Amino acid sequence: MKKPLILVTNDDGIYAPGIYSxxxxxxxxxxxYVVAPLVEKSAVGHAITLxxxxxxxxxxxxxxFFGYAVNGTPADCVKLGCKCILPRKPDLVISGINQGPxxxxxVIYSGTVSAAAEAAIMGIPAIAVSIASFTRQEFSFAARFSRKLAGMVLERGLPERTVLNVNVPAVPEEEIEEIVITRQGKGRYEEAFDKRIDPNNRVYYWLTGKRMILDxxxxxxxxxxxxxxxxxTPIQYDLTNYSFLEELKKWNIKMD
Amino acid sequence: MKKPLILVTNDDGIYAPGIYSxxxxxxxxxxxYVVAPLVEKSAVGHAITLxxxxxxxxxxxxxxFFGYAVNGTPADCVKLGCKCILPRKPDLVISGINQGPxxxxxVIYSGTVSAAAEAAIMGIPAIAVSIASFTRQEFSFAARFSRKLAGMVLERGLPERTVLNVNVPAVPEEEIEEIVITRQGKGRYEEAFDKRIDPNNRVYYWLTGKRMILDxxxxxxxxxxxxxxxxxTPIQYDLTNYSFLEELKKWNIKMD
Structure with a gap:
């Protein structure tokens, strides 16, 4: 069997510890092949540089550790990597290991996931991996598990336009209980803004907020x-609200 | 009935002709209330500024035309607008009119849609409106239709976390045939990069590409x-690939 070609990327930037692991x-x-943003690109959503x-x-x-750094977003790295850096379309794109769940x-703000999504849209199986801590830099279990899952995906493939979104708890390996196949929750941040005054007497705001569990x-x-x-979580990119489609047709919207 | 409170935003920036119309x-x-990016923020995806x-x-x-300009993304405008500028949570967020379909x-790269999505996630009915031309600046039908649809949404509401994504063809009004309730297509760009050399002999790339129809x-x-x-198109933000969930469980993925 031909050796698989794997593109490794992230959104924390090419110098982050997670991509190294x-x-x-x-x-x-x-x-x-490592193709990753030159600098951190967290919470960039599915941005591309036009x-x-x-x-x-x-x-x-x-x-x-050798890699290609791009002055763009994670999605840019996947597009540019596949078209201009790798010798052919890769067999797998794996994005991470992100610091933070x-x-x-x-998921919809995540640069890590958007890189995997970009691959999936291009027809390449893709995995996004994150650990649930912004500070704990212990990637060994997540990295080993990523390799295992990569092997399974290379062997079995994934459905069209589908990404596996993997989140690993930030606890010692022996405390991790099991692997669960999940759906995406509705939990979000209840936003708040911290209003401050700068040294020149101008107002500015920091986005902050409290995490809400809604499931x-x-x-x-x-x-x-x-x-x-x-x-x-297996995720996909047809956003159509099919359950509301028929109801919306009954609105019978006219041009005037 | 109390007058509805409406937040108007976009991704082409507060000085764009579409938001004025x-x-x-x-x-x-x-x-x-107009709360929009100070400068153009196209293709930013669902980015937020952390x-x-x-x-x-x-x-x-x-x-x-009075409005509030924010040095951030469309999603930032919705968050900051709702929390710090408007007197209360709005009854409707409407984003556009975007220049370009x-x-x-x-849809997943769109700043216009991401603003509406941000509102939907916050529990606010939302509409995104685009015209299918990057150059034609004729917004009168799209603007009038937006108002009509806004009225219908204010009256009937929308399902949880659902956005109406409206795209108007870039032709004279008399050539527009009808309104169709649609699903999101799979069409994408086949990417290409235009490789150039700058005056200092350094390589750079422009993202380009050809639109592919896949439906x-x-x-x-x-x-x-x-x-x-x-x-x-009614769109929603649970990305779970439900049809693959059960199949993935059968992979029986273990920790080691």
Whole structure:
């Protein structure tokens, strides 16, 4: 069998610890290319860069990690990587390991997930991996599990335009209870803004907020992670609200 | 009945012609607040600004258009508008009128749609409106239709977390044939990058590409607009691939 070609990316930037651990864990699983943002691009959603030129810089870390840094978003990295850097369309795109959970409503703001989504739209199986802590830098279980899941996806494939969104709890490995296949929750942040005055007497605002749990059940991504379990949600990109389509037709909307 | 409170936003920026036409058409329909990006924010996806402070500038155009400009994304405008600028949670958020179609895969890159999505997530009925031309600046039908649809939505409401994504063909009003309730298509761009050398001998890339039609049928957003019809797609933000959930459980993924 031909060696699989794997594109590794993230949204925390090419110098983040999570992508280093992920790349190391994948060594031997295929031909690996790292194409990642030059700087952190968190909460960029599914942004692409249309109005600025993209540049690629070759980066080496610790003499054993080579990658291509792009001055753009995670989705840019996948597009540019597949078209201009890799020798052919990859067999798998894996994005992460993100520092901070990408569950519930956060999925739609996530640069990590958007990179995987971009791959899925291009017809490439894709996985997004996050750990549920912004500070704890212990990626070894998440990295090893990513490699295992990558192998399964390379073997079995994924349905059209589907991403596996993986979230690993931020606890020691021996406390992780199990793997649960989940749905995306509705939990979101109740926003607040911290209003401040700068030294020049101008008002500015910081976005802040409190996390709200809006689901119950044993199959919801954010709740599962809080129970020290690994969550895997299959996500897709047809946003149509099919259950409301027929009802909306009955509105009988006319032009005038 | 209390006058409805309406937040008007967009992604082309507060100085774009589309938001001016939209605001004008909505006058009399309720108490209107314009909160929009200070500069153009196209293709930003569902980005939010976490790492920079947000600032608000009061803007007046032509002595008859007053609004609040935010140095952030469309989603930022909705969050900040609802929490810090409007006197209460609005009854409707309407985003547009965007110059360029937001159909098929483009929906997930769209700042216009992301503003409406942000509102829907906050529990506010929301509409996104685009015209299918990047150059033609004729918004009068789209603006009038937006007002009509806004009235219907204010009266009937929308299901939880649902946005109406409206796309108007860029043809004279008399050539528009009808209104069609649609689903989101799979059409996407086949990406290409234009590789160039800058005056300092450095390589850079422009994202470019060719639009691909990947559907057929009379109920697909991008195809309907190409047939000179108005497309209205109800979209929602649970990305779970439910049809693959059970299959994925059978993979029986273990921790080691």
């Amino acid at each position: 992920l790349k190391k864990a994948l060594e031997g699983a295929g031909d690996l 109005s600025d030129p993209l540049r690629v810089t070759e980066i080496e870390r610790d003499n054993d 990408n569950t519930a409503t956060n 119950n059940g044993n199959d919801v991504d954010d709740l599962v992670v809080m129970q020290n379990k690994v969550s895997i | 939209l605001k004008k058409a909505l006058e009399g329909a309720g108490d209107l 790492s920079d402070p947000l600032r608000v500038t009061e803007i007046e155009r032509d002595n008859d 937001n159909t098929a895969t483009n 057929n049928g009379n109920d697909v957003d991008d195809l309907v607009v190409m047939q000179n019809k108005v497309s209205i």
